[in-house]
Amino acid sequence: MNNKRRLFLRNLGLAGAAAGVAPMAFANEAKTFQILKRSDAAPFDKTIRIALIGAGGMGIADAKTALSNPNTEMVAVCDLYSGRLDAAKSLWGSNIFVTKNYKELLKRNDIDAVIIGTPDHWHKQIGIDALKAGKHVYCEKPMVHSVEEGMELIDVWKKSGKIFMVGSQGMSSLGNEKARELIAAGAIGDINYAEGFWARNSPAGAWQYPIPDDASLKTVDWKRFVSNTNKRGFDATRFFRWRNYTDYGTGMSGDLFVHLFSSLHFITSSYGPDKISATGGLRYWKDGREVPDVLLGMFDYPDSEQHPAFNLSLRCNFVDGTSGSTYLKIVGSKGSMEVKWEEVILKRNAGSYDNDPFLNEKAREASNTRTDRKHIVPPLETIYKAEKGYKGAHYDHFANFFNAIRTNGTVAQDPVFGFRAAAPALLCNDSYRQNKFIQWDPVNMKLV
Known part of the structure; x- marks a missing residue:
């Protein structure tokens, strides 16, 4: 057989x-x-408005690649370190919305899709909350922090009717x-x-x-960072x-x-x-x-x-x-x-x-x-x-994501x-x- x-x-x-x-x-x-x-895929008129959650090295790289696709716009950025929020405004304009609380970002009606570039222990919960808020999701790999988290996220995604792409970008390569x-x-x-x-x-x-010189409890929301894991100073x-x-x-x-x-x-x-x-x-x-x-x-x-x-x-x-x-x-x-x-x-x-x-x-x-x-x-x-x-696998992976959003299609991952x-x-x-x-x-x- x-x-x-x-x-x-x-x-x-x-x-x-x-x-x-x-x-x-x-x-x-x-x-x-x-x-x-x-x-190259045929261009679409509809602009997809993006929010970035987690603006570290990979998050910024994801956002830049996403925005290199036509008809995309950065609307908001969330990060727990204020230095990254300042850097985001330098990159995408002082008019973008910035916050250290991702839930404030998910309440906004002017966001179509979020990119999750946070540390792994936040992938599942932010992914679930974003889907329930009606957002499409591009989440960096691995999708979850432990195998116990996998089916819960899958179940929420199946009920949501939204596109969820996991970010192993080589998937979409030539x-x-x-x-x-x-x-x-x-x-x-x-x-x-x-x-x-x-x-x-x-x-x-x-x-x-690198660790910034100004890293401290004044610039980092440490309490939120460890709120779903072991607490420590x-x-x-x-x-x-x-x-x-x-x-x-x-x-x-x-x-x-x-x-x-x-x-x-x-x-x-x-x-x-x-x-x-x-x-x-x-x-x-x-x-x-x-x-x-x-x-x-x-x-x-x-x-x-x-x-x-x-x-x-x-x-x-x-x-x-x-x-x-x-x-x-x-x-x-x-x-x-x-x-x-x-x-x-x-x-x-x-x-x-x-x-x-x-x-x-x-x-x-x-x-x-x-x-x-x-x-x-x-x-x-x-x-x-x-x-x-x-243009590379990273570009193609986001192109797949955006095309699926616009056509209610499917993604590679x-x-x-x-x-x-x-x-x-x-x-x-x-x-x-x-x-x-x-x-x-x-x-x-x-x-x-």
Whole structure:
């Protein structure tokens, strides 16, 4: 049954992906190249009025990207640090509404959509309150701070009739979309293994964010910040470097693994793993943080209608002195794909034994060139690369969000998809802390 279902899904993808796979059948050299292009959507007259909740680094980046889309306007900004409210007025005009209480912002009738760029421990509650206030929501990943929060937010969203987009922006990239087409066309055969890697090699990339000189109880609403978690005295380091602490952040997996889960699940149509384990440690940034700076995760994906069973390994390193690389590699019975947001490298091995006449002929040619022994020729490669001037995955993700609002359509990463990406990342933390395997039901989205 599962094999039949996967064949049906693969056939659905053949028409869209045929153009991407065809060059392999006619290539005369080891490599071919294709340019990925994005057609601009037709413009809309309706202006979408935006409010930003959480105006830190990611929130500001989100807002700037959102406003680079046509017919968008910034109306209001909320943040718990007064310095960021001042900066928002410098960016978008002194006439915008600013507040430290997001509920004041949600009462306004001149706001269509909110961007939630707060620390993770506020995502669920602000998301629920925004939906109940009739606002569309773009929420930074991970969607929730713990798996216990996921279904409550999903239930509110389903009743709201509003658009809710989770902000793993690579989801909407040209690279991910091409990889999804290639998987559907059977370009690498049946998946059996995948791996992802995320490295940082700068202090800022290890969450050593700057702390303003004026940080104090006068400029920071600390009481509100900790009102839904453990209460403690004011600590500027915890406020401005919140990702390092479990009360507010979700560690390396919640910040970075969740991107890799999102991309993998989009490309493969997977619901997620059913067995999760992790190890790691604090190897370098011994600055009082509560989360590791090296993390390794291992995940079992069960046989399903979407794909055969396969294994996933993810790695993250905040002390990498050699690179700042990021990649996702998917390996199958006939080849592999290395996926980045603006590039896909498809490799097919000419020495593989399958029903591909072209590849089998290449293998015979290779074996005939040597009289002493048979050998495998290098994998045939097709490199798909985004066109020059491509606006990027971040822009496309917001374009998807705004288009869904205007047309009452759907988004690439709604709360169900977002939770299925967040849950294994959050459970990765639990596995690390509890030193045990964790069983997860990816279909029904619950612990086993």
